[in-house]
Amino acid sequence: LTLARVDYFILAFYFVFVLGIGWFIRKRVATSDDFLTSGRSVPLWITSLAFIAANMGAQEVIGMCASGAKYGIMTAHFYWVGAIPAMLFVGVFMMPFYYGSKARSVPEYLKLRFDEKTRTFNAVTFAAMTVFSSGISMYALGLLFELVLGWTFTESVLLSACIVLAYTYLGGLTSAIYNEVLQFFLIILGFVPLAILAVAKAGGWSGIAARLPEVMTRSWKFTASANQNPMGVEVFGLVAGLGFVLSFGYWCTDFLVVQRALAANSMSAARRTPLIAAFPKMFIPFIVIVPGIAAMALMNMGVGYSLPIKGDSYNYDLTLTTLMAQFYPSGLLGVGLTALMASFMSGMAGNVTAFNAVWTYDIYQGHIRKGAPDSHYLLVGRFATIGGTALSVGTAYLAHLYNNIMDLLQLVFGFVNAPLFATFLLGMFWKRTTGHGAFSGLVAGTTAAALTHGLTGAERKGAWLANLHEFPTIMAQNFWIAIFAWSACFAVTVLVSLATRPKPVAELHNLVYGVTDLPPTRHERWLHRPWVLAVAVGGICIWLNIWYW
């Protein structure tokens, strides 16, 4: 990529705005709640866009475009099967308990519902996950700076860390959320022209379909058997592994996204946050996946576009940047690169703000110093921001050393989020679930994930105990690890709960379905009712699945 002065000017223009938002918001941060939870005062449209923007990190933009080129429209299952149903579920069923319990974090909900050990287990694993995720976004951003500015990797990582640290340190969660919204618009406006130009050049969707094997343009038709499609998954693994366990585990229990909804200014707004976010979310495949598919069609057209080779296959990770180099002239190239950097910063800031809340509330206040003045926790939250960013720099170097860390991260999600969803499902909807049951279920689920990984192999990974089964792809292996982890956690939680004493029902108010008065929605306009929004989103999502069947 060769940048002109106008491209650098656009990058600088964006960074000044990002830092400016943190600078203006700093005056409004007076308490730890302002810094870590935004004081539950953010408008609905902002929390909704932040809800999806926090998830639009490096993996989303570059990874989905690469997967589009590699697997075709089947990649859209990560949205239409692997996100939308879970987003509807968390908005309609789970948010009343998250918001109504007044928990400031997901681990804190686990403490209210179960006990301290369950909360601590989740807080520690989640904090480790956020540091990993943030580090990977920082690594990707560092590589981009290195490529564009010609700086060394160290200088690039430190620059990206300093920018994110500056605005999250100054304005806390509010600053991160406001910047995520700005970044969301920038990502959309920066990549929509690329999607239009690439698809038009490839002859529209019909031109793409004519130039590629049918499996690349059909989402369900080739899922009856794992060896029929390049993703290597069959319909059960897809629906149960991705559509149920991994997806619900992420969208319903990951504090990174739930935190955005908890910042909303009312219960009604918190419930509608994931529902409204689902509307743009289901159309994002057209911006990040379809250009990847178009890239493969362009390669077959002989127009001068090709992907670099890496080893014995294409380097799919370069799909997005090579498309930008071919379709964006100076000026628009600056906007596209700024959008790319925005997505990395969005992923980093989202994880850093989730980390500092969990560290301050669930680890520091829970175990190290209780009952200190609020100003003390505000200071701890700010220091946690610095500490989280510094740890992320460390994991960025880890990613630099090991080029398979993205696979490792997906694996960690299967280890942590999949069993956690079973814990939440039982905890929120079965009042008989006990703290001992939840804790042993989480331990059993994580152990089952490790055993599945150790006893199965895929693409020369896993099978460190014995190779009892070989999966066609790492993705298929990750889906099945999640299924086993969830099932083990679910079964052990039920068994141990039946053998131990549950909490009195009086202590479960606002925490468990059936002993909580759900917020009435009759007084709301019909368009604002969660069920109406969920049915509308669900209908469009089903239609998209049928259209690309």
Next chain:
Amino acid sequence: MWDLRRPAGLFFSGLGLILCMVGLVYPENRAPLTDANVNLYTGAGICAFGGVMLWLSRRPS
């Protein structure tokens, strides 16, 4: 809360104007696979989006 629509509107209007100016001053500036003045068209679109945000910021949040 601070109204994000105004700064977002200003940012995108500014960004759109920069692209429009590039498109007008260098109309022959092309990427290898494009044959239209994409800077001008995209700049106009981004500018319009910024304008809508600024217009919306006149209404209460």
